[in-house]
Amino acid sequence: MKKLLLFCIIMISDVYFAQPFTLKSTGEAKEFRLTLYYGAQGKGAFVQYTGKKEIIPLQVKSFRVDTDGRNDGQPDIEYYIWNEMIEGKINGVYRFEIMHHQTSNISYTRGKDNRKFTLEMVEDEKKYDGNGKYLLHGALLSFNHFYNNHFTITYPDGKTTTIELSAPDKPSFVRQSIIEDYNFDGYDDIAFSVPDDGMGVYRMFDVYLYNTGSKRFEKLKEPDYSRSSCSCLCDVTIEKDKKLLKTGCRGGARWHQDIYRFGKKGTLEWVATKEQTEE
Incomplete structure (x- = not known):
């Protein structure tokens, strides 16, 4: 698997x-x-x-x-x-x-x-500088996949927010960027992931949800991990039809998956945990 x-x-x-x-x-x-x-x-x-x-x-x-x-x-x-x-x-x-x-x-x-x-x-002889940009809900999102951890959001009203993204303690890594509706409100959000600090077998996520009221991106608050196997937002995926957010991590020879849903206050609530033995 x-x-x-x-x-x-x-x-x-x-x-x-x-x-x-x-x-x-x-x-x-x-x-x-x-x-x-x-x-x-x-x-x-x-x-x-x-x-x-x-x-x-x-x-x-x-x-x-x-x-x-x-x-x-x-x-x-x-x-x-x-x-x-x-x-x-x-x-x-x-x-x-x-x-x-x-x-x-x-x-x-x-x-x-x-x-x-x-x-x-146009063929560019220069090495790709890693800079990426998206336009989401009228806001310009600027970041870098390789060489720095800066994340800048420029909103339509001209105001700018600068954020320092999480990064592993590794000499080199690739930051992935994903546009997805993580909280199932009908509006796309933005997430960034980097390898974990260990063996790099799973990825750590920073998720920024678009708030339709404030028209700003806000970082997803981490859930209460007291019942979870993974104490991180790692290997994040979503199941749209059931409106579930899933995380995954590895401990020893087992892979763990925690399942959450969004509560009435917009916070993640633990639903279940599944385990799978490494094959």
């Missing part, structure tokens, strides 16, 4: 730290360039045109993954379609395909005249 879980993590891990891409037009009299930012399943996406300060939000129209090549050891192919949103209206459509950081079939179709522009990735 754990071997299967590890395989799935390897196959989807690229989505959790998708780096931005610089794209350029092809076959146009006047070339234009833009940078595309996006997160898991295309969420939190936006584009910023070179030489422009403003950013343009992208709304996920469709996302799918072609897994047919897995049996032959081939990477998945991800297909994204976004609506370009300006002042709440669809202004155009972006299409983007990627297979293990190799992009193809990129295009932008302008809404007003249905003109299609072909785009291609």
Whole structure:
């Protein structure tokens, strides 16, 4: 079971730290360039045109993954379609395909005249600096996957919050970022995970929930661990249909899973614990 879980993590891990891409037009009299930012399943996406300060939000129209090549050891192919949103209206459509950081079939179709522009990735000789950005509920989220622990949130009203994310005591690690509705209120939240300080067999999570009242992101308060096997928010997953949040950790030869649900006050309440012997 754990071997299967590890395989799935390897196959989807690229989505959790998708780096931005610089794209350029092809076959146009006047070339234009833009940078595309996006997160898991295309969420939190936006584009910023070179030489422009403003950013343009992208709304996920469709996302799918072609897994047919897995049996032959081939990477998945991800297909994204976004609506370009300006002042709440669809202004155009972006299409983007990627297979293990190799992009193809990129295009932008302008809404007003249905003109299609072909785009291609700009090869950057510089090493990726690890910086990531998402646009979520109008707020710009900025962070780094590798080299620092700074997390900055710039809200639509211009106010900024700066947070220092948790980090393991390791010389190098990868910070994953996940956009998901962790408290099942219909609004996406943001989470970051890093390897645990031990053998790195599970990941420690910082989860920031979007508060619709204050229109701010607030860190998820850790639950009472007195009945839990894992005293951490580690290997966090959710079960949407049952509105359950699950955590997992390892102790000796056993894997432990704690199950929680959100109470009336919005805090995590323990439901059950399951154990599984290492195979």
